[in-house]
Amino acid sequence: MLLLKGQKADITKGRNLANLSLQFGWSTASDAFSIDAACFVLSERNRCEREGDFIFYGNPSAGSGALTHAQLNGPDKEGIRIALSKLPASTAKVAFTVTIYEGEKHGYGMKDVSNMYVRLMNDDNGEELFRYEYGSDLSRETAIVVGELYRHNGEWKFNAIGSGFYGGLAALCTNFGLEIEDEGTQEAAAAVEETVVSTIDLRKRIVGITLEKKNMTQVAARVGLVLDISGSMLNLYKNGTVQEVVERILAVACKFDDDAVLDVWVYDNEYSRLPSATEKDFENYVLNHIMNNRHIHKFGRNNEPPVMEDVIRKYTVEEDSALPVFIIFINDGGVVKQIKKVITESAVQPIFWQFVGIGNSDFEVLKRLDSMEGRIVDNANFFHVKDIAAVSDETLYSQLLNEFPLWLKEAKNKRIIRP
Known part of the structure; x- marks a missing residue:
C-alpha cells in the first residue's frame, strides 16, 4: 500500500508482527555527496533522552537491542530493524530521518536527490506492508523527518511526515533534544529556527x-x-x-x-x-x-x-x-x-x-x-x-x-x- 503525506497507517493492529524493518532508498545525480538514514527514540516529551537512543551509522544499535542500523546493497540503501517487543515502555515514538552529509558546506540540498522512499517490511517474512515516497516538494533542505512509528491504544502506527529541515543532522539532533558538542553547535541552533517543522510551513x-x-x-x-x-x-x-x-x-x-x-x-x-x-x-x-x-x-x-x-x-x-x-x-x-x-x-x-x-x-x-x-x-x-x-x-x-x-x-x- 502506498502511503500519502500526512497519512497514518496501522502497523501491528490485525497483524502478528514481532520484527519490523524500514528500508530506505534514493537516487542522486552525483556520487560527490552521501545520504544517511537514522532514527531517534523519543519519550512522551518528544525528546531523545539519551545519546544511545540516536541510531545511525556511528551508533548502529540501541542499548536495549531493539533497533539496529545497517547498510544495504541494492535499490534499498540503508535499513533500520526494530524488535518491537524490546522497545522500552518509555518509548512513545521513533522518528526516522534522512540527511545529506555536510549538505550546507558543499551546497547540496534535497533538490539534488530523487526517488526517495521508505518501505515498511515485516522483517520475519519479507512482506512489504507499506511504501512511502517523499521529498519531491523539498529544495534547499538537507534533512527530512520521514515519518514516525508511535504508540496508539496499545498498538503501533506509522505517520508519513516528509517534513524538511535545514542544518542537516546537527539540526535534527538539536530539535530532538540532543546536545551538539562540535563547532557547528551555533550554526545548528540557528538552523533549527529556520526548521520546517510541519508540511504546513512548506505549503505556505x-x-x-x-x-x-x-x-x-x-x-x-x-x-x-x-x-x-x-x-x-x-x-x-x-x-x-x-x-x-x-x-x-x-x-x-x-x-x-x-x-x-x-x-x-x-x-x-x-x-x-x-x-x-x-x-x-x-x-x-x-x-x-x-x-x-x-x-x-x-x-x-x-x-x-x-x-x-x-x-x-x-x-x-x-x-x-x-x-x-x-x-x-x-x-x-x-x-x-x-x-x-x-x-x-x-x-x-x-x-x-x-x-x-x-x-x-x-x-x-x-x-x-x-x-x-x-x-x-x-x-x-x-x-x-x-x-x-x-x-x-x-x-x-x-x-x-x-x-x-x-x-x-x-x-x-x-x-x-x-x-
Whole structure:
C-alpha cells in the first residue's frame, strides 16, 4: 500500500508482527555527496533522552537491542530493524530521518536527490506492508523527518511526515533534544529556527510563490472550505485525503487572512458549520471535528444550497466585513441544479466560489458555471482533478488561484467589494 503525506497507517493492529524493518532508498545525480538514514527514540516529551537512543551509522544499535542500523546493497540503501517487543515502555515514538552529509558546506540540498522512499517490511517474512515516497516538494533542505512509528491504544502506527529541515543532522539532533558538542553547535541552533517543522510551513511558502507569480501578495481575504461528506466520500475521509485537503487549504488561509483562520463546513443532505482550523489545531482536524463528532450528519446524499446559504449568512449578516471571501468547495459528484440560483443571487455579495471536482463524475452542472447568465460578475469557477491527493501543491494552488484575481478586479470595479 502506498502511503500519502500526512497519512497514518496501522502497523501491528490485525497483524502478528514481532520484527519490523524500514528500508530506505534514493537516487542522486552525483556520487560527490552521501545520504544517511537514522532514527531517534523519543519519550512522551518528544525528546531523545539519551545519546544511545540516536541510531545511525556511528551508533548502529540501541542499548536495549531493539533497533539496529545497517547498510544495504541494492535499490534499498540503508535499513533500520526494530524488535518491537524490546522497545522500552518509555518509548512513545521513533522518528526516522534522512540527511545529506555536510549538505550546507558543499551546497547540496534535497533538490539534488530523487526517488526517495521508505518501505515498511515485516522483517520475519519479507512482506512489504507499506511504501512511502517523499521529498519531491523539498529544495534547499538537507534533512527530512520521514515519518514516525508511535504508540496508539496499545498498538503501533506509522505517520508519513516528509517534513524538511535545514542544518542537516546537527539540526535534527538539536530539535530532538540532543546536545551538539562540535563547532557547528551555533550554526545548528540557528538552523533549527529556520526548521520546517510541519508540511504546513512548506505549503505556505508554495502559496507565497504562487501569489507572487499572480501579483496577489497584497491581497487580504477571508477563506472558507466546504467539504462534501456524502456517502461516496467515505474512503477519502478514512484514508487521510480529506485531512490533507484541510491542511493544503489552511496554507492559503494563512496567506490571505491576518488571523490565519480557515472556516470549515461539511454537508450531505444536511450541513454543519465546524470550528475553524488554525495552525495550532489542524492536525487530526478531520478525526476530532468530523469523524468523531456524533452531531454531524454523515455519508448521506448531497444537497448544496443549504450549506451555501449558511456560508452567505455567515459572511454577509453575522460577520459583515469589507474583506472579500474566497470559498473553496470540494465535491466528488454531481451537484443539484438549484446551486445556480444561489450563485446567481450571491453575485452581488463579496463572495467567490471556487468549486473543485474530484473523482470520476461528469460534473455537468459545475462545468457550465462560466456560461451562467444573469450575474453582475462571474463569481464562480470550477476545475476537476481525478485524484486530488496525487496533484502537487504547486499545481493545486495555481489552479485554485487562477480566476480569483480576475473576480477581485471585476468586483472592485462593480463596487461589490468595499474600499
